[in-house]
Amino acid sequence: MAEKSLAEITRLCADCGTCQSACPVYGVELSEPNSPRGKVNLIKAVDDGRLKVNRRNRSLLYQCLVCGGCESSCPNGVEFNSLMISYRNLVSGGRKIPWLKKMLLFFYQGHVLRRALWLPRLLARTPLKKKLFLPSFQSIDLKMLVSREREKVYDVLLFPGCVLTYFYPKKIAGIKNVLEKQGLTVAFPPKLQCCGFPYLSQGWSDKFASLARKNREIFTAYKFKYLVVPCSTGVLAFKKYYDLPGREVLELSEFMFKHCPEAKIDPNFVREFQGPFTYHDPCHNLKSLKLQKEARHFLEQFGERFRDDDSGLCCGFGGIFKVGFPATSKKILNKKTAKLNESSVGAVVTSCPGCYMQLKESLPIPVYFFSDIFKNR
Ligand code: SF4
Ligand code: SF4
Incomplete structure (x- = not known):
């Protein structure tokens, strides 16, 4: 949790409003409380007692993607993400989370979803698919990827995160393959849990703590040099809210850039679609981890077929935000879609599983995950 108190963080705010232009929610709702x-x-x-927490102001405080846009643009160093997470945990304590969100969060826990994955798969084939924001599922048996040798020292422990695990498992096989093609040994342990960030950011810190404890136990059971996470939200969770001494945590494009800069892209990749393609910067990559050049180092090798979109526009997913505020999420997505239409691209690549899901389920053009651009998919 944040080391500073709410008062210590809010005291830094000078009311300048610089953060407004960086906020995707304000960008579509255009109201000061937002x-x-x-x-x-x-x-x-609320903190100094002038206002009581009520339904309306609690909802306003949840109408935020915790994307880090405001924090990275604030000249006074207001740690907005920490502020939001601390506040939500203080006022909610896991109890006041709306039932639909809570049900989804409950479901996402590794052990629940692993046993009951047949249910969302079934629902995704019904008209409830849209209402429950279910994607089209991929299906492979991840057991064949699991590393059982615990005595070996691996170069990488791959933590794929819940979206890839439950919805797009073929991407995990692809990422592992790409890393192994670089001559690296990759551990993919069984029974990894969600990193817990969705629970923490929604104000359910005891659930986060129990997931974190289980993941830590798995990390301790394996010997590895780098923890590689193809999801910047997971990287943030591990860096800021886990105690992992001596472990270097790297987002996938960051790892590839630092340790495999010569990795070969697949020239056939651009034959799969017409025209140029672009890259969608996930908010936590761009704004919190400051990763911008890393993926581009590889994408630019496609020459003119890569058309850079440096708008930094959010896709509106924000994990559970999309479920809580579907109308706002849609407006943010529409802005992104308009920008993509304007640049007339024939495909999009992104490196966040959440953005991948949001764009793949909404755009009429092909959407690819970052690892898809490399040889030997
Ligand atoms: S940019 Fe920072 S200091 Fe200015 S209003 Fe926003 S949070 Fe406050
Ligand atoms: S974290 Fe993102 S959505 Fe939330 S207030 Fe800041 S910029 Fe807006």
Whole structure:
């Protein structure tokens, strides 16, 4: 959890409003209470007792993707993500999370979803697919990828995260393959849990703590040099909220850039679609981890077929945000879609499983995961 108190963080806010232009929610709702500054002032007022927490202001505080946009643009160093997470855990404590969100969060826990995956797969074939925001599932048996040798020292422990595990497992096989083609040994342990960030960011910190404990036990059971995570939200969770001394945690494109900069792209990749393609920067990559050049180092090798979109526009997914605020999420997505239409691209590549799901389920053009651009998919 954040080391500073709410008052210590909010005190830094000078009410300048610089953060507004960086906020995807404010960008579509255009109201002060929905701006980062409005949210900071709301927390300040509740924290110093001028305002009571009620349904309306609790909802306003949840109408935020915890994307880090405001934090990275704030000249005064207001740690907005920490502020939001601390506040939500303080006022909610896991109890006041709306039932639909809570049900989804409950379901996402590794042990629940592993046993009951047949249910969302079944529902995804019914008209409830849209209502429950279910994607089209991929299906492979991940057991064949599992590393059972615990005495070996692996170069990488691959933590794929819940979206790839449950919805797009073929991508995990692809990522493992890409890493192994670089001559690396890759551990993929069984029974990894969700990193827990969705629970933490929704104010359910005891559930986060139990998932984190289980993941830590698995990490301790394996010997490895790098923890590689193809999801920047997971990287943030591990870096900021896990205690992993001596472990270097790297997002996939960051790892490839640092340790395999010569990895060969697949020239056949661009034969799969017409025209140029672009890259969608996931918010946590761009704004929190400051990863921008890493994926581009590889994408630019496609020459003119790669058309850079440096708008940094959010896709509106935000994990559970999409379930809580579908209308706002849709407006944010529409902005992104308009930008893509304007640049007339024939495909999109991204490196966040959540953005991949959001764009893949919404765009009429092919959407690829970062690992798809390499040889030997
Ligand atoms: S940019 Fe920072 S200091 Fe300015 S209003 Fe936003 S949070 Fe406050
Ligand atoms: S974290 Fe993102 S969505 Fe939330 S207030 Fe800041 S910029 Fe807006």
